[in-house]
Amino acid sequence: MARNIGSRYTVHRVLGRGSAGTVWLGEGPQGPVAIKLLREDLAADPDLAERFAHERHALLGLEHRNIVAVRDLLIEEGTEPGAPHEIALVMDLVRGCDLRSHLERERRLAPARAAAIVADVAGGLAVAHAAGIVHRDVKPENILLDLSAGEGAPTALLTDFGVAKLVDEPRHGGRGGVVGTPDYMAPEIVEGLPPRAAVDIYALVTVLYELLAGFTPFGGGHPGAVLRRQVTETADRLPGIPRELWELIQQCLAKAPASRLRAAELASRLRELMPALEGLPPLAIGDPVPEAEAPAAEEPAALAAPAAARAAVPLVRGAAPDSERETHTRMRVPDAEELAGGAHGTARTIRTPGEPRAGSARHSAAARRKRRLAVTAAAVVGVGAIGGWLLFSGGGGDSGDTGGGGPSASVEEDEGPSSP
Numbered sequence: 001m002a003r004n005i006g007s008r009y010t011v012h013r014v015l016g017r018g019s020a021g022t023v024w025l026g027e028g029p030q031g032p033v034a035i036k037l038l039r040e041d042l043a044a045d046p047d048l049a050e051r052f053a054h055e056r057h058a059l060l061g062l063e064h065r066n067i068v069a070v071r072d073l074l075i076e077e078g079t080e081p082g083a084p085h086e087i088a089l090v091m092d093l094v095r096g097c098d099l100r101s102h103l104e105r106e107r108r109l110a111p112a113r114a115a116a117i118v119a120d121v122a123g124g125l126a127v128a129h130a131a132g133i134v135h136r137d138v139k140p141e142n143i144l145l146d147l148s149a150g151e152g153a154p155t156a157l158l159t160d161f162g163v164a165k166l167v168d169e170p171r172h173g174g175r176g177g178v179v180g181t182p183d184y185m186a187p188e189i190v191e192g193l194p195p196r197a198a199v200d201i202y203a204l205v206t207v208l209y210e211l212l213a214g215f216t217p218f219g220g221g222h223p224g225a226v227l228r229r230q231v232t233e234t235a236d237r238l239p240g241i242p243r244e245l246w247e248l249i250q251q252c253l254a255k256a257p258a259s260r261l262r263a264a265e266l267a268s269r270l271r272e273l274m275p276a277l278e279g280l281p282p283l284a285i286g287d288p289v290p291e292a293e294a295p296a297a298e299e300p301a302a303l304a305a306p307a308a309a310r311a312a313v314p315l316v317r318g319a320a321p322d323s324e325r326e327t328h329t330r331m332r333v334p335d336a337e338e339l340a341g342g343a344h345g346t347a348r349t350i351r352t353p354g355e356p357r358a359g360s361a362r363h364s365a366a367a368r369r370k371r372r373l374a375v376t377a378a379a380v381v382g383v384g385a386i387g388g389w390l391l392f393s394g395g396g397g398d399s400g401d402t403g404g405g406g407p408s409a410s411v412e413e414d415e416g417p418s419s420p
């Protein structure tokens with residue numbers, strides 16, 4: 001049944017749900033649109049409505065063929081006194097699917113295909129960065145593939161600009177939480193430095209790695225362990241990857257933000273590489289070997305893991321209840337050795353097909369599942385939990401200003417839009 005949003009828009013059916021709200025297929029004065037309605041509990045926060053109003057100009061100003069344009073921003077007063085605001089972002093409708101769903105179907109993309117998608121998104125990021133806007137939550141869920149052109153290669157568009165930052169800002173100033181998704185989070189964010197444009201490059205090239213490999217370079221296990229790996233480990237080379245593509249990935253996954261390419265350079269380097277990548281099949285990479293695990297007996301039965309694994313957990317407060325998508329990953333409590341950065345720090349090692357799995361990992365999938373904890377991001381990955389983990393592990397790295405209060409995963413929020 002159709003429902004009115006403000007005086008100009010009607011929504012018809014749900015296109016998808018994310019951690020911050022629901023995206024609807026709608027109709028406006030200019031035709032079909034996608035309308036993202038923020039979750040009621042988030043919209044009820046008067047500070048949030050104010051922040052959205054404050055960022056209106058930045059949110060509406062981004063225009064590029066690889067960015068999903070925000071056409072309108074509705075902040076409606078509740079109908080009765082004290083009733084929550086309704087916050088809705090009216091966006092161009094993308095006729096296609098998101099990159100996460102595409103990757104789930106394909107498992108791995110051919111190098112030329114992966115490079116084309118990432119070059120598209122880098123082109124969009126270049127424009128945003130030039131306008132002083134950092135996305136801060138680049139990941140496959142936020143990349144949409146426009147399939148309306150039919151047979152030709154789809155255009156990739158980046159969506160959700162600024163939303164992560166606005167939703168996760170602290171209510172009353174002071175320190176915010178970790179904004180973003182652990183698998184894609186640049187080491188400088190983990191270390192508490194203000195996020196600059198280079199964090200988007202790191203996240204986007206993490207997506208490139210994932211499109212090629214089928215998994216992210218530092219993912220797997222407890223989000224705290226993922227964050228530590230972001231700071232301390234280097235990505236494993238993917239077997240069979242062309243040298244120049246691998247060098248580009250390494251450069252953009254550099255721990256030092258200044259060593260990474262800028263968005264425009266990344267786009268043009270990838271486009272230069274594309275003719276050489278044309279015709280190459282997806283890389284022949286086996287599923288990663290799972291990490292060493294904690295004793296089964298320690299796991300509360302009520303938290304047994306679901307069957308499907310996910311790559312990423314969004315760190316948006318209260319993410320679980322409204323989200324139908326499986327945005328939660330399998331997690332496990334890191335053991336002492338892992339927390340200290342020991343031998344089990346790497347979640348998995350890369351296998352080429354046919355190579356046997358290490359140890360007896362195959363012996364019991366059920367036992368493995370039992371040892372994993374499936375918990376919602378909101379419940380366990382609170383800033384306190386990560387902060388506590390970082391404190392315990394000595395801050396996860398030796399560089400960077402942590403904000404003056406000792407090691408912390410919190411990000412000191414800037415005033416106004418993030419700047420590159």
Ligand SMILES: Nc1ncnc2c1ncn2[C@@H]1O[C@H](COP(=O)(O)OP(=O)(O)OP(=O)(O)O)[C@@H](O)[C@H]1O
Nearest residue numbers: 015016017018019020023034091092093094098141
């Ligand atoms: N402009 C759009 N046009 C068409 N479909 C869209 C559009 N924006 C979002 N969607 C669909 O709605 C779904 C939910 O999007 P949303 O941005 O709320 O969440 P997400 O990015 O998947 O997750 P999260 O917010 O947790 O990061 C997407 O997976 C996508 O399929």
